[in-house]
Amino acid sequence: MSEMVKIPSATEHASMMADYFESGRQRALEIGNRGPLRLDADGKLAPDILEAYWKHGFYVFEGVIDAAEIAELRAETDYLLEHAPVDQESTVDAKGRPAFGQEFARSPYSLIKPLSDPWGGTDLLGGRHPTRMTQPVPEEDAPREVVHLIGGMCQTMKSGLRLYGHPLLLRVAEAINGADFVPFNDATFVKQPGLGGSVSWHQDGVTHWDSPDWDEGIHGFNFQVQLYPATVANCLWVMPGSHKKGRVDIRAMVAANGGSDQLPGAVPLICAAGDVTIANRQILHCSFANTSPDLRVSMTFGFHRRKSVLGARGVLGQKGTDIYDEQRLFDRSSVIAVAIDARAQYYPDEPRYHYAPFAGLEEDFRFSDETYERVIRNYNLKDLSI
Numbered sequence: 001m002s003e004m005v006k007i008p009s010a011t012e013h014a015s016m017m018a019d020y021f022e023s024g025r026q027r028a029l030e031i032g033n034r035g036p037l038r039l040d041a042d043g044k045l046a047p048d049i050l051e052a053y054w055k056h057g058f059y060v061f062e063g064v065i066d067a068a069e070i071a072e073l074r075a076e077t078d079y080l081l082e083h084a085p086v087d088q089e090s091t092v093d094a095k096g097r098p099a100f101g102q103e104f105a106r107s108p109y110s111l112i113k114p115l116s117d118p119w120g121g122t123d124l125l126g127g128r129h130p131t132r133m134t135q136p137v138p139e140e141d142a143p144r145e146v147v148h149l150i151g152g153m154c155q156t157m158k159s160g161l162r163l164y165g166h167p168l169l170l171r172v173a174e175a176i177n178g179a180d181f182v183p184f185n186d187a188t189f190v191k192q193p194g195l196g197g198s199v200s201w202h203q204d205g206v207t208h209w210d211s212p213d214w215d216e217g218i219h220g221f222n223f224q225v226q227l228y229p230a231t232v233a234n235c236l237w238v239m240p241g242s243h244k245k246g247r248v249d250i251r252a253m254v255a256a257n258g259g260s261d262q263l264p265g266a267v268p269l270i271c272a273a274g275d276v277t278i279a280n281r282q283i284l285h286c287s288f289a290n291t292s293p294d295l296r297v298s299m300t301f302g303f304h305r306r307k308s309v310l311g312a313r314g315v316l317g318q319k320g321t322d323i324y325d326e327q328r329l330f331d332r333s334s335v336i337a338v339a340i341d342a343r344a345q346y347y348p349d350e351p352r353y354h355y356a357p358f359a360g361l362e363e364d365f366r367f368s369d370e371t372y373e374r375v376i377r378n379y380n381l382k383d384l385s386i
């Protein structure tokens with residue numbers, strides 16, 4: 001006889017997660033794997049940090065983005081949220097104004113039902129989220145849909161473009177993927193208090209699991225820049241070391257856990273505003289429905305090894321007919337070149353990052369209205385997803 005599974009209310013969900021959250025917090029404290037973003041005497045990421053990243057598959061950099069820059073990122077994100085369409089099909093925002101961003105080839109917004117899991121147990125995004133998270137029942141006055149993701153940070157937010165050219169973050173990308181690293185994509189995850197949906201357990205990579213050259217770095221990594229504190233209840237959770245294991249059987253793991261999404265051994269990436277995490281795209285990770293009173297906004301953008309991407313075909317948001325050839329890599333990487341210049345114009349006293357693939361081409365990729373139109377507008381049609 002099948003047992004009726006009770007769907008929790010938001011309040012019940014918050015209380016049924018409490019012990020799991022607390023034990024995760026303890027594990028996160030024990031493992032550490034966090035601290036300031038340190039460079040060595042040659043200006044390279046400190047080797048002990050790199051080693052810790054490769055060992056556990058993640059790292060939390062504390063206090064990287066200063067309060068003034070966070071305030072600018074928050075203000076522009078607030079604007080995008082205030083001018084978001086009311087649902088995925090709508091062209092107006094909650095005040096009846098034209099929704100932001102309709103001129104872009106790809107809508108910046110993905111909206112979902114409050115507290116839902118939009119991908120778990122579906123074939124979406126390459127079917128990489130095989131199980132469904134608990135979807136608590138939202139309060140009665142909840143909106144029909146809420147913003148889950150905002151894409152295109154380099155074209156929708158001036159502060160977003162500048163962040164993309166951040167010299168310390170680009171040094172991390174270089175340390176992990178080599179000096180000829182290339183971009184992946186970007187998405188800002190928005191988890192509104194009492195409304196934000198979940199992201200089911202998954203590993204990000206799609207293309208190279210069965211490659212003869214497979215290793216723990218072949219699918220690249222993602223940054224998350226935290227605009228608000230990330231708590232046990234709203235943050236990203238990762239399974240340390242799982243990036244080394246190849247494709248893991250998530251369905252079996254959840255089944256062995258009595259069907260519960262509270263997988264044992266995971267740790268929460270607890271952060272303060274201005275902290276930046278890195279997570280290997282092969283690490284098993286998730287986030288739970290946000291039944292807490294706290295907002296999380298994580299600007300998420302990734303980078304790859306050039307050789308992982310060159311010659312690959314489009315997956316995830318990209319068309320399967322897309323081939324990532326030299327021109328495609330050059331075009332998408334030129335966003336980095338323009339972002340570096342946008343940042344240098346705004347922060348003239350900060351040392352700029354020298355991006356090796358564009359050495360000598362800096363003049364062609366100064367940030368201006370012309371390069372906005374030529375390079376930045378609709379750049380995300382050329383994302384390099386693998």
Ligand SMILES: O=C(O)CCC(=O)C(=O)O
Binds near residue numbers: 287
């Ligand atoms: O931040 C989150 O809630 C989910 C992020 C994630 O799953 C990803 O970047 O692949």
